[in-house]
Amino acid sequence: MNKTLITVAALAAVGAASGAVAFYAGAINIAADEPHHPLTYRLLEFARERSIAVRAGDIKPPIDLANSERVRRGSGNYDAMCVGCHLSPDADDSEIRKGLYPTPPRLAEKPAAALDPQFAEARQFWIIKHGIKASGMPAWSKGGMEDEAIWDLVAFVQKLPGLTAADYRTLVASSEGHSHGGLDGHHDGHAHGDDHGHHDHDGPDHVDHADPHAEAPTSAPPKEKKGHTHPPGFKHNH
Numbered sequence: 001m002n003k004t005l006i007t008v009a010a011l012a013a014v015g016a017a018s019g020a021v022a023f024y025a026g027a028i029n030i031a032a033d034e035p036h037h038p039l040t041y042r043l044l045e046f047a048r049e050r051s052i053a054v055r056a057g058d059i060k061p062p063i064d065l066a067n068s069e070r071v072r073r074g075s076g077n078y079d080a081m082c083v084g085c086h087l088s089p090d091a092d093d094s095e096i097r098k099g100l101y102p103t104p105p106r107l108a109e110k111p112a113a114a115l116d117p118q119f120a121e122a123r124q125f126w127i128i129k130h131g132i133k134a135s136g137m138p139a140w141s142k143g144g145m146e147d148e149a150i151w152d153l154v155a156f157v158q159k160l161p162g163l164t165a166a167d168y169r170t171l172v173a174s175s176e177g178h179s180h181g182g183l184d185g186h187h188d189g190h191a192h193g194d195d196h197g198h199h200d201h202d203g204p205d206h207v208d209h210a211d212p213h214a215e216a217p218t219s220a221p222p223k224e225k226k227g228h229t230h231p232p233g234f235k236h237n238h
């Protein structure tokens with residue numbers, strides 16, 4: 001072995017050992033409220049985009065992606081599952097989005113990077129299907145979402161930057177809400193007896209005792225909506 005090789009091997013060993021010591025000492029701050037060094041962020045972003053490009057490059061979007069039925073179906077699922085993190089047009093920030101790192105992009109805003117349109121659709125499909133590790137972006141296929149429902153979401157997300165807040169509301173109201181198939185008992189309706197606005201479209205027997213998820217009837221007067229409350233002193237405005 002020549003001298004250069006020995007030096008390279010020794011340096012690599014020292015590097016690996018100091019990495020291990022740094023990890024063991026807890027030198028990496030994993031807190032979500034402490035941003036990465038800008039260089040680390042850029043490096044991770046580069047690795048993420050290369051990883052997705054290599055895996056999504058061969059995915060072909062369906063030819064009817066722009067179909068208005070797809071967009072309509074996608075809007076209901078988006079409003080039920082994505083809006084807390086990715087927001088709707090003109091929406092204020094949400095608590096969950098503020099706390100996540102990396103911050104989920106506002107999908108109603110045009111993305112900064114101009115990608116080939118077909119690749120942009122394939123990329124979104126891949127991300128929605130598989131999720132992104134350690135970021136908060138779920139792999140929706142794991143929850144039982146089928147490819148067709150994922151394409152409906154892509155169809156909607158593609159239209160989202162062109163929608164006003166009023167267009168968004170109209171479209172969501174015209175949809176069946178949270179309605180993708182895939183997981184047993186996860187078709188439309190989602191009758192949990194909860195207060196999810198647009199879920200209450202599935203008929204008058206919505207909170208009937210036939211529904212195992214419905215809240216037990218009580219003798220209390222019509223419930224007041226308790227909703228989402230924070231202890232006094234917590235400053236935030238919805």
Ligand code: HEC
Binds near residue numbers: 104111
């Ligand atoms: C719990 C929060 C959360 C929820 C819920 C969520 N996402 Fe995400 N999503 C993220 C985060 C965080 C990222 C950014 C990940 C990163 O940059 O590494 C992301 C990234 C994305 C991207 C890529 C954006 C881009 O161009 O870089 C798409 C598309 C997306 N999400 C779609 C969806 C859809 C559709 C849903 C609902 C079915 C959804 N997300 C639900 C957190 C969430």
